[in-house]
Amino acid sequence: MALSVLDLFSVGIGPSSSHTVGPMRAAKQFTDGLESSGQLPATVRVQAELFGSLGATGRGHGSDKAVVLGLQGHSPETVDTRTADDQVAAAALDAELRLAGSHRVDFNWDEDVVLHRRKSLPAHPNGMTFRALDHTGAVLRERSYYSIGGGFVVDGDVSGADKVVPDTTVLPYPFTTGDELLAICEREGKSISDIMLANELVWRTEEELRERLLGIWAVMRECVDNGCSAEGILPGGLSVKRRAPSLFKKLAEAEESSNSDPLLAMEWVNLFALAVNEENAAGGRIVTAPTNGAAGIVPAVLHYYTKFVPGADDDGVVRFLLAAAAVGILFKINASISGAEVGCQGEVGSACSMAAAGLCEVLGGTPRQVENAAEVGIEHNLGLTCDPVGGLVQIPCIERNAIASVKAINAARLALHGDGSHKVSLDKAIKTMRETGADMKSKYKETSRGGLAVNVVEC
Structure with a gap:
């Protein structure tokens, strides 16, 4: 495992790295996965559930908005902070998302982005689950992610409570203490x-x-x-x-x-x-x-x-x-x-x-x-x-x-x-x-x- 100075200092969007930047990155990662696996064309609906601290304080931190922006292909580093709220409002008003920036799906703000105030996923307080459904309602893809602070996101399949971003790069001067x-x-x-x-x-x-x-x-x-x-x-x-x-x-x-x-x-x-x-x-x-x-x-x-x-x-x-x-x-x-x-x-x-x-x-x-x-x-x-x-x-x-x-x-x-x-x-x-x-x-x-x-x- 190796970490860079650019992992600790990265450009993002307010108000929270764990509750805004992380969920946006996780949502984009999910839709990127749909696209790379060839499942995006068959997707007619996506659902996002936020748990633990994300569910408890997600409204105030803009976690729900961040998820919508991430699903539509935006990254914290490049999203237009001046129009971000307007883009989310338009998605809710028009009842549609453009997954990965292009693929249209129906969208219901109240049903498709759910914040669970009293439920948590097992490995970290900042857990979230995304799923993509086809026209029959069958689940095409489901993934859980954890936003572990500082904008870092790890896949839910990673075990252990102390999650770090995996990198096997061999450093000339490795140190952990x-x-x-x-x-x-x-x-x-x-x-x-x-x-x-x-x-x-x-x-x-x-x-x-x-x-x-x-x-x-x-x-x-x-x-x-x-x-x-x-x-x-x-x-x-x-x-x-x-x-x-x-x-x-x-x-x-x-x-x-x-x-x-x-x-x-x-x-x-x-x-x-x-x-x-x-x-x-x-x-x-x-x-x-x-x-x-x-x-x-x-x-x-x-x-x-x-x-x-x-x-x-x-x-x-x-x-x-x-x-x-x-x-x-x-x-x-x-x-x-x-x-x-x-x-x-x-x-x-x-x-x-x-x-x-x-x-x-x-x-x-x-x-x-x-x-x-x-x-x-x-x-x-x-x-x-x-x-x-x-x-x-x-x-x-x-x-x-x-x-x-x-x-x-x-x-x-x-x-x-x-x-x-x-x-x-x-x-x-x-x-x-x-x-x-x-x-x-x-x-x-x-x-x-x-x-x-x-x-x-x-x-």
Whole structure:
């Protein structure tokens, strides 16, 4: 099994990687299978059932809409976010789908996309089943999929609770734990980003990788720009006002007036995170980092690096993302980045840890200091629940990204003041996160049945 930095950072659509991006990819994968097997022409109807957390909060996350878009051949990377809702509305109004973009079938919104609020599939909370029927009502094809966080989708036939994307690529420096990664760095005299780069060269050239990562950074910057300019109320019924535009104006004015506020940099970091997550909540173009619910943290800290760190450049951005991805891989392999599986500690917690590692790397940290920064980032998010009000990625998700972004910067700077030695290793913190998630009640794992979700009036 091997994971790439481009598996951890991928372009998608809001508001959720597990509940929007994953279902869209799964639906497209299902219709692609119909097409490749020659069963598409005989299909007259498709049905989709969403289970567990997908069923419980799927309406607020747009899971049902994502399924419709995926069945019609759209991908999260390329779907037009400006017209996505209109396309779904047209399918419901016209009572038809264009499977794989061309094959027409009848469609009944209420009957053909069913969200089961109290039923689950066995292997993961984010399960879904698709079936295609012929003109007699017989099942032509049926498949189950699991959306396991960060937009990753695995086939339902894959066994085991800790699912990862299968890849048998042999890497020059394979690692599955933080201790193994540190040992490799010490043996080879290389940084964490160096080790990641060497592994990435198995899949693509350094020039291509650099281009792809700077492309990811460009999407992150565009997302912040969009979030800073788009005013109004976020969709979903909670009447949450976008705050990034007004905050951006205040901070810009403060800079022009030579404001001496020593915490002004922190205010900018808050802005960057708010802008991203407001765009995510509005269904905009986003980068999973490693998930949509936590998509503001890595971009916010990267913006901090480029805006406030002297000498920051594109090489640093690439090294930041490589080091952050190395830590993200450890979470993906040894625990989870799915809020439906381990709570928000797996999303905001892992993103905070990744961002802390990336920043520490580009600030000149040793591998052990980088590992220390990552450990601090997750240790102080352990037990964080996922309790979105109204099933929407808005409250407390948007502010939570801002707070975690500042925490990541603090973790990196704190680690740089030490020599990298510390009592709790990153591996032990990740193990603790996995165990805490297993002990956490399901009502605190993206079901909107506990925490703030039941103590805040939805109006």
